[in-house]
Amino acid sequence: MAILRERPSPIVRKSLRRRRLAPRLLDSDSETSPPRKLPTPRSPRPVERDEYLEVSKPREEQNFTDYYEGLDEFEPLPVLVKESRADDEYEEYRLKRKRQDREILTRLKRPSFRKMPDQHTEEPPVARSMIQFGYNGNKTVQKPTFWRPTDRGDGLITDGLTLDQKVRSLYDMDEQDASYLEHVNARLAKDGKHISLELFEVIMTYFEMEWCFIEKLLPPKIKNEHQNEEQAQLHAQLYGSDDGIGAAPEEDQCCAVCNRNECDNSNAIVFCDGCDIAVHQECYGVAFIPEGPWLCRKCLIARNQKNRCLFCPSVTGAFKQTDNGGWGHVICTLWINELYFANPIYMEPIEGIGNIPRSRWKLTCYICRQKVGACIQCSKPSCSVAYHVTCARRSDFYMEMKQGVQTAIHDKSTVVSYCDRHSPKEWDFYHDTKQGIQKTKLYYSTGKNRDSGNKIVISKAEKKELKDTKNHWFKWKTVRGAPILPLVVIKKLDKMLQSYRIPQDINYLYEFAKYWTLKREATGGPLIRRPDTANLGVLTNEEIDERLQALDLIKQDIARLAEISSLSLKKAKLELKSTKELLDQMEIYYLPMQYLIKELLDQFLKHDRNNAIISTTFEDSNVPSIRRIVEKVDNYEYQLVSELVDDLTAVDNHVIQNFDPHSAIYRHIRNYWRRLRSQTIDRAQKAERALLKGNRKLFTGVQAEGLDFQVKG
Incomplete structure (x- = not known):
């Protein structure tokens, strides 16, 4: 039967082991002693109480004088410093580095330079007559003061333009304007006249203000939505559709990118108020749906301008801008392997045009028979038929994104398209690709064979007379949608300049009006950023009141924040002062x-x-x-x-x-x-x-x- 014994503490065991090893060490030191057998193990003897207290008692702290006699705590200790050669070594390193730098400079080519004349020229002083248009004199200092709303002169950009609005220069010239004005002044120099930069900006601002009034007074275009829908349906039935417009009344309009009409709250379908295309949020990069009207990128930047896609002959559909300022379809970017979006979230701009091989640009679409843009080919390895992406969409070809749009942006291997001969049987059962090809060919035909019976043959003289008569008709806008100013605006401008004692030749004002029209046509929008006229009157009075109440709350929060900031500043100053006083007191005391x-x-x-x-x-x-x-x-x-x-x-x-x-x-x-x-x-x-x-x-x-x-x- 085993007997359980109480195990001694570690301190006691260590003391006992030290006590037992002592005789063994003595025996090992003696060379003459014969070898002895190891003693049989036995239980340790019990430890006495005094021995345990001696071992477990902690060491007491003692004064340093017990160890170092004669050491005075107030007497400074002698410090022995060994002389080092750190300064000599640093000087030697510095000289060595200097020699290396000198050798490097000898191998380098000596720089040559020449002093250029000072090209900084002071700006010419602003004419005193221009100060009334918002310009400041060179020596005048603008003082903070209260501006009345009617004297501010920014009604054009704040949508508060009134008839009695004073003209204040809001237009900023660019390099093109400076070159044009330099050309005009070169002709005026013969007569000893000159048009300053400030006057040119005032003239352009006046044209923008007057056109803002005209744009509000022009009667809106009467749109019959029911008639437009019928025309779009007939157009889609006759020529097909590559952007989803023209769906049957019993069907929902499909997305112009993925050609589907299913949607949910996180990926809704939005309609452009300019061109009526429908796109999913994920398919077009719409992060959030704004309140009021929504415009696609093309309608927002180049409305009423027919810009063709760089990769196909189509002028309709969902467009995005390229990195070089051109336009391209979203579906063309998704199906052409070399193209990609610089920002995959907003899906713009389109980049990678330089990566497209020349052989792709040389392909001819077998549907529209046009050698335009970059074609894709059938996904079947043995088929080399080439066609445009929009032509395939208009012809109702099989085009599928296996894992969705977001995956197709990063992995082009998930998009497939087949020609009419290799499309799946299930697809051919519900879609007639042969008829779609005929519709696309009819859409891209020249038009000489269409409606030839309705044309009337006239002579050259009658054609010239019709052109002259048509040219006499006044048009508010050019073919590309740029506004045209009437003569009464130029006469009003001449009268205003004479009232300010700035007489100008009215013929040059006509030229400036033409230049303003060309500038608006090139930019595709107003030259001074202002609220879009399409958004005027969208909000109701209740919505306006809610926004004003929200602005009041924000104003109150800003006032509280300013008060908290001022109090924090005062607190910081007091803390700084208190800290300085505390430091002074500590310095005085210590x-x-x-x-x-x-x-x-x-x-x-x-x-x-x-x-x-x-x-x-x-x-x-x-x-x-x-x-x-x-x-x-x-x-x-x-x-x-x-x-x-x-x-x-x-x-x-x-x-x-x-x-x-x-x-x-x-x-x-x-x-x-x-x-x-x-x-x-x-x-x-x-x-x-x-x-x-x-x-x-x-x-x-x-x-x-x-x-x-x-x-x-």
Whole structure:
């Protein structure tokens, strides 16, 4: 039967083991002793109480004098410093580095340069007549003041334009405008006339303001939505559709990218209010649906302009801009392997045009028979038929994105398309691709064979007469949608300039009006950014009131934030002041001698204005300069007040003996310092003696004129 024994503590076991090993070590040292058998294991003897207390008692702390006799804690210890060659090694390294740099410079080509004339020319002064149009004179300083709403002159950009609005220049010239104006001034120079840059900006601003009024007064185009839908359906039945427009009444319009009409809350279908195309949010990169009307990228930038896709002949569909300013379809970008979106979230701009091989540009579409853009080929490996992406969509070919649009953006292997001969049987069962090809061919035909029976044959004279008659008709806009100003606007401008005593030739105003029209046609929008007229009157009065209430809340929050910021600033200033006072108190308490030295120096430099005394230098090397005295005080090099007094006395005697009586430092010492010298130095030295004796109470009560030797704490 096993007997359980109590196991001794680790300390006791360690003591017992040390006690048992002692005789063994002695036996091992003796060479003559015969080998002995190891003793049989036996249970350890019980530990006495005194032995346990001796082992478990912790060590008591003792004074260092018990170990180091004769060591005084107040006596400084001698420090032995071994001389090192760090400075010599650094100097040797610096010289070596300098030689290496010199060798490198000898191998380099010496730079050659020539001094260029100063090309900086001051801007010509603004004419005084231009100040009334919002320009500031060169020497006038704009002062903050209150502007009345009618005098502000920014009604055009804030949608608050009124008939009595004063003209303020809001147009900014670009390089093209500067080149055109330089060309005009070259012709005017023959007659001794000149048109300034400011006047040109005023004229362009006036044209924009007048057209804003005209645009509001023009009658809107009457649209019969039912009739437009019927025309779109007939057009789709006759020519097909590559953007989903023209669906049957019983069907929902499909997305112009994925050709599907299913949607949910996270991926809704949005309709463009300009071209009526429908796109999913994920298919077109619409991060959020805005309130009010939504315009696609093409209608937003180049409305009423027929821009063809760079990769196909179609002018309809969902467009995005390329990195070079052109336009391309989203579906063309998805199906052409070399193209990609720079920003996959917003799906713009289209990049990778340079990666498309030349062989792809040379392919001819077998549907429309046009060698335009870049074609794709059938996904069947043995088929090399080429066709445009939009032609395939219009012909109702099989085009599938296996894992959705977002996957197709990053992996082009998930998109497939088949020609009419290799499309799946299930697809051919519901779609007639042969008829779709005929519709596409009819859509891209030249038109000479269509409606030829309805044409009327006329002579060249009758054609010229019709053209002349048509040219006399006034048009509000050009073919590309750019506005045309009527003559009454130019006459009003001429009258306004004459009222401001800025007469100009009206013929050049006609030229500026034509240039303004061409500029609007090139940019495709207003030259001064302002609210879109299509968005006017969309919000109801209730929605406007809600927005105004929200703005009031935001205004209140901003006012509270400004108040909190001002309070935080005051708090920070008070904390800084408190910290400085605390540092001063700590310096007075722990370094009272240095405080006395600094106060004495501050008293000496009390009336030094513009650092005139500190910047004074002395020719005698035995007399320290004032700047050197300040550095020594800042670096705590003075140990006693008497050391500073000796330096100030040397400066005093040297200045009185060698300096001009009219100098600043001479007058300072004679008129100011010598009056307070004895009293100030005596008080400082008295406080110093009190500190050296360890009498802080005496030091606390010592005060002198200009000095406050108060010890706090």
